[in-house]
Amino acid sequence: MSEVTCRDCVNNTATWLERRFNVNVWSWRCRLTWTEPEYNPVDGSTSQGRYDSCGVARVREKVCGKAGTAWQPRTKTNFFVYLKRI
Numbered sequence: 467m468s469e470v471t472c473r474d475c476v477n478n479t480a481t482w483l484e485r486r487f488n489v490n491v492w493s494w495r496c497r498l499t500w501t502e503p504e505y506n507p508v509d510g511s512t513s514q515g516r517y518d519s520c521g522v523a524r525v526r527e528k529v530c531g532k533a534g535t536a537w538q539p540r541t542k543t544n545f546f547v548y549l550k551r552i
Contacts, residue, residue, distance in 0.1 A: 470534040470551070472496070472520035474544050477536065479517065496523035498536055 472478050472494060473485050479495040499518035506513065523530040530536040539548045 470537040470547065472524065472534075472537075474537075474540050475520075475534075476538045476540045477523075478520055478540070492519065492521070494520040496520045496530070498529050499523050499526075 475496075477497040478485065479497060480490070480493075484490055484494065495517035496519065497517060499522060501516050501518065503515040504513045505511075523536075524532060524534065537548075537551070539545055
């Protein structure tokens with residue numbers, strides 16, 4: 467199997483500039499890891515919903531895992547890589 471990266475994944479929310487030049491790699495977010503807003507009954511506040519980082523998604527086997535099981539190509543150039551992985 468070919469190695470796939472979060473840089474080429476459609477679920478990565480980073481901008482083109484961040485992906486191309488590896489700017490703020492730690493701040494890349496994955497659309498597969500949405501956390502719902504939570505209500506705190508102690509002080510009455512509600513936390514915002516958020517996406518976890520791409521690194522967290524690659525660690526969690528149920529989301530994407532080390533092998534990148536949920537990886538999908540961002541561009542048509544990686545379409546055949548995607549077909550080989552199915």
